[in-house]
Amino acid sequence: MSTFLEILSPSYLLFPALLGTAILGLVCPLIGSYLILRRTVFLGLTLPQIAAAGVSFTFWLQQTGFFPQWQQGERGIGMIGSLLFTFLGMGLLGYLEQRRKGIAEGRLAAAYALAGALTILFIVFNPAGQIEVLNLLKGEVIALSKGELRLLATVFGLVLVGMLLFRREFLLTSFDRDLAFLLKGRQIIWDVLLYLLAGVSIAFGVIMAGPLLLFGFLVLPALAARPLVNNMSSFLWLSSLLGLAMAVFGFYSSVRLDLPLGPTDVTLGCCLIFLAYALRRISPRRALGLIVLSSVALWTYGCATPTAPLPEAKALNNQTLWLAKVKNSTGLSLLLPATNPLRSLAEMAGKISSDYRQSVMDLLRDDLRRELEQRGFRVTLPEQTDSRFPAFPADTGNAVRLAREGKLSGLIFVSEIWRWEADSRQFVRVFADFKIVRTDDGSVLWERRIQRAVPTPSATNLGQAYTDSVKEIVRDLFAG
Amino acid sequence: MDRLYCAHLGAVRQLEGMELGQDIDEIQSARGRVSKDDSLPLVSLQNVSLGYDSEPVLQNVDLTIYPGDLIGLAGPNGSGKTTLFRAILGLLPILSGTVSRNCPLSNFGYVPQSAALDPQFPLSTGEVVEMGAYGRIRPYEFFPAAEKKQIGEVLDQVGLRQLAARSFFSLSGGQKQRILIARALMVKPKIMILDEPLSGVDEESRKTISELLVGLTRHSGLAIFFSSHDVPMVRRVADRFLRVDKGKIWWEKKGVELHP
Numbered sequence: 230m231s232t233f234l235e236i237l238s239p240s241y242l243l244f245p246a247l248l249g250t251a252i253l254g255l256v257c258p259l260i261g262s263y264l265i266l267r268r269t270v271f272l273g274l275t276l277p278q279i280a281a282a283g284v285s286f287t288f289w290l291q292q293t294g295f296f297p298q299w300q301q302g303e304r305g306i307g308m309i310g311s312l313l314f315t316f317l318g319m320g321l322l323g324y325l326e327q328r329r330k331g332i333a334e335g336r337l338a339a340a341y342a343l344a345g346a347l348t349i350l351f352i353v354f355n356p357a358g359q360i361e362v363l364n365l366l367k368g369e370v371i372a373l374s375k376g377e378l379r380l381l382a383t384v385f386g387l388v389l390v391g392m393l394l395f396r397r398e399f400l401l402t403s404f405d406r407d408l409a410f411l412l413k414g415r416q417i418i419w420d421v422l423l424y425l426l427a428g429v430s431i432a433f434g435v436i437m438a439g440p441l442l443l444f445g446f447l448v449l450p451a452l453a454a455r456p457l458v459n460n461m462s463s464f465l466w467l468s469s470l471l472g473l474a475m476a477v478f479g480f481y482s483s484v485r486l487d488l489p490l491g492p493t494d495v496t497l498g499c500c501l502i503f504l505a506y507a508l509r510r511i512s513p514r515r516a517l518g519l520i521v522l523s524s525v526a527l528w529t530y531g532c533a534t535p536t537a538p539l540p541e542a543k544a545l546n547n548q549t550l551w552l553a554k555v556k557n558s559t560g561l562s563l564l565l566p567a568t569n570p571l572r573s574l575a576e577m578a579g580k581i582s583s584d585y586r587q588s589v590m591d592l593l594r595d596d597l598r599r600e601l602e603q604r605g606f607r608v609t610l611p612e613q614t615d616s617r618f619p620a621f622p623a624d625t626g627n628a629v630r631l632a633r634e635g636k637l638s639g640l641i642f643v644s645e646i647w648r649w650e651a652d653s654r655q656f657v658r659v660f661a662d663f664k665i666v667r668t669d670d671g672s673v674l675w676e677r678r679i680q681r682a683v684p685t686p687s688a689t690n691l692g693q694a695y696t697d698s699v700k701e702i703v704r705d706l707f708a709g
Numbered sequence: 710m711d712r713l714y715c716a717h718l719g720a721v722r723q724l725e726g727m728e729l730g731q732d733i734d735e736i737q738s739a740r741g742r743v744s745k746d747d748s749l750p751l752v753s754l755q756n757v758s759l760g761y762d763s764e765p766v767l768q769n770v771d772l773t774i775y776p777g778d779l780i781g782l783a784g785p786n787g788s789g790k791t792t793l794f795r796a797i798l799g800l801l802p803i804l805s806g807t808v809s810r811n812c813p814l815s816n817f818g819y820v821p822q823s824a825a826l827d828p829q830f831p832l833s834t835g836e837v838v839e840m841g842a843y844g845r846i847r848p849y850e851f852f853p854a855a856e857k858k859q860i861g862e863v864l865d866q867v868g869l870r871q872l873a874a875r876s877f878f879s880l881s882g883g884q885k886q887r888i889l890i891a892r893a894l895m896v897k898p899k900i901m902i903l904d905e906p907l908s909g910v911d912e913e914s915r916k917t918i919s920e921l922l923v924g925l926t927r928h929s930g931l932a933i934f935f936s937s938h939d940v941p942m943v944r945r946v947a948d949r950f951l952r953v954d955k956g957k958i959w960w961e962k963k964g965v966e967l968h969p
Contacts, residue, residue: 265829266827266829266830268827268829394848394849395848397840397843397846397848398843398848400840401840401843403830404826404827404830404832404840405821405826405840407795407798407800407819407821408819408821408840408841408892410798410799410800410814411798411799411814411815411817411819411844411896412815412841412843412844412896413843413844455831458831459831459832459833459875459876459879460831460832460833460835460836460874460876461830461831461832461833461836462836463831464831
């Protein structure tokens with residue numbers, strides 16, 4: 230289990246993803262602040278949805294063979310659609326605003342509904358790439374590569390510079406358009422520039438982080454900062470700071486608890502808003518004290534070693550350790566893909582069964598056995614005494630009952646996989662329990678729960694991704 | 710507009726001995742001694758029609774504003790006072806006639822109604838005043854120290870320096886108006902246009918703001934054009950005043966109504 234300090238280390242495998250989220254958290258609230266102050270917050274909701282429609286549209290076009298010669302990566306193609314649709318959407322909404330057609334909120338609501346519908350329809354039209362498109366739209370920022378991080382840093386760095394450089398013009402145009410006209414001439418230039426920066430951020434942000442997380446970063450930190458400040462410069466820097474905190478703590482919670490990043494961050498952002506309104510009710514000194522206390526508590530929790538290390542074999546009097554089969558409770562077969570093409574064909578034709586293929590459970594058990602033996606444990610497999618032994622559940626009572634029924638005495642190592650999902654071959658989401666139980670009295674001598682996204686950056690196929698994640702889990706399990 | 714007079718520097722000097730808090734009527738009577746000025750008008754409107762979507766709100770407006778003028782515009786709500794101001798400031802295209810300005814728009818200090826500003830913005834008083842200098846600062850420049858000093862000076866002029874760090878929208882109506890006047894002064898204007906500066910403020914603030922306006926024309930030769938629906942107040946403060954109602958605008962001299 231990763232500690233808070235671990236995820237902040239540049240050597241951490243998901244560090245590029247953390248950095249990407251932090252960049253989004255830092256820059257997006259600056260744009261969102263102006264959207265809120267201009268009372269165009271729904272634009273921040275509608276534009277990401279329009280960008281998402283652009284992503285699914287370009288994937289559909291690609292599937293129909295419209296871009297056969299393009300050798301772009303998934304995100305590259307998505308980005309083109311995202312940018313195109315965002316600026317088209319902004320242009321259309323701006324045109325309707327100028328013409329004053331209908332109510333502003335009505336236009337945004339209709340555009341949001343239409344974009345949402347089109348996103349789904351384009352996905353449905355494109356059955357071949359549904360999973361890829363859905364993954365992109367979920368915005369798996371966790372799978373961000375170093376190249377994508379560089380692009381994100383460049384784009385958002387430019388947006389940040391633009392926001393800082395023209396902050397006075399943006400403020401003046403947003404607050405008092407008449408004075409802006411008198412002092413700076415036609416304010417349309419500043420409106421266009423602000424929406425251009427917003428559009429670029431949204432188009433890139435959607436493809437990197439998904440519409441939900443992006444909308445969260447745009448508006449939630451600014452909404453949380455608003456009740457705590459009474460001047461514009463504090464508002465902007467506090468929004469940015471809260472966005473950064475939301476990004477880092479959200480990322481940490483997501484990795485540690487194996488929760489999807491977007492919803493985790495958004496929930497955290499909403500908590501920040503409630504906290505901000507609560508803090509406003511108490512004196513600044515008390516509020517500061519409360520923040521310091523909470524930070525210390527969070528830090529202590531985050532840095533604490535989560536579980537005890539595996540006891541040494543000697544400490545357990547060199548008792549026999551029964552290594553039970555790994556129980557698969559995922560509902561999936563978790564078989565590794567076949568490496569022999571002839572066998573694959575025969576399997577597809579129904580000539581042979583899939584039993585010849587190794588499963589994740591087999592891999593995991595082999596690695597566990599090797600690791601335990603290296604640590605001096607006398608490892609025995611229950612099926613060596615009776616081949617009918619099933620996989621043992623991680624539930625202590627049931628595991629002990631099974632062991633007693635099978636007349637196994639000593640210690641039993643049980644493992645159960647609850648979740649095992651490969652996501653874009655960049656990482657595998659794992660939720661599994663491991664325990665060493667004494668069969669005589671049913672006491673649990675050691676237990677660990679692995680619940681996280683295991684990165685598999687060097688995997689080129691699913692089998693390799695599974696193998697790499699098994700190795701990573703076993704390493705993590707015995708690291709203490 | 711043959712009835713227009715200008716505040717001339719020699720005459721202004723005669724007023725310099727008077728304190729800002731002096732009775733307004735006394736100041737006005739001293740102003741009566743001001744002679745006509747032949748200097749170039751700052752703004753001139755000739756036979757102008759104003760309105761929205763080709764629908765006229767005001768017609769045949771003739772108006773000339775000279776440096777040092779203190780002109781009041783009185784009329785009921787919805788009579789077209791703000792429309793006239795917006796046309797002078799170039800914010801509203803005119804339907805017909807001619808508007809000529811002898812100074813750039815950046816020399817116009819505009820004080821909108823404070824209620825028209827969005828209280829959602831977290832702005833300190835200092836930041837609101839600072840906006841008046843934005844026309845002189847380029848995007849890549851840091852806010853110059855000289856401008857910061859200027860903020861303190863204009864806040865002193867309106868007597869609210871101590872409120873620089875306070876939230877603008879937490880101020881009283883009168884204080885907000887004075888801060889908006891300070892912002893307009895920060896522009897370094899030649900002419901100041903104030904939309905209902907006395908509405909929604911208590912009696913004490915009305916007096917303070919009135920004295921401030923008179924003092925500004927007296928000390929700096931600034932032309933001031935302000936509006937109010939309170940006719941007696943306009944009559945008391947302004948050198949001359951215009952009445953506007955039912956699409957028509959006409960000059961009134963103190964005590965005598967001169968319909969067009």
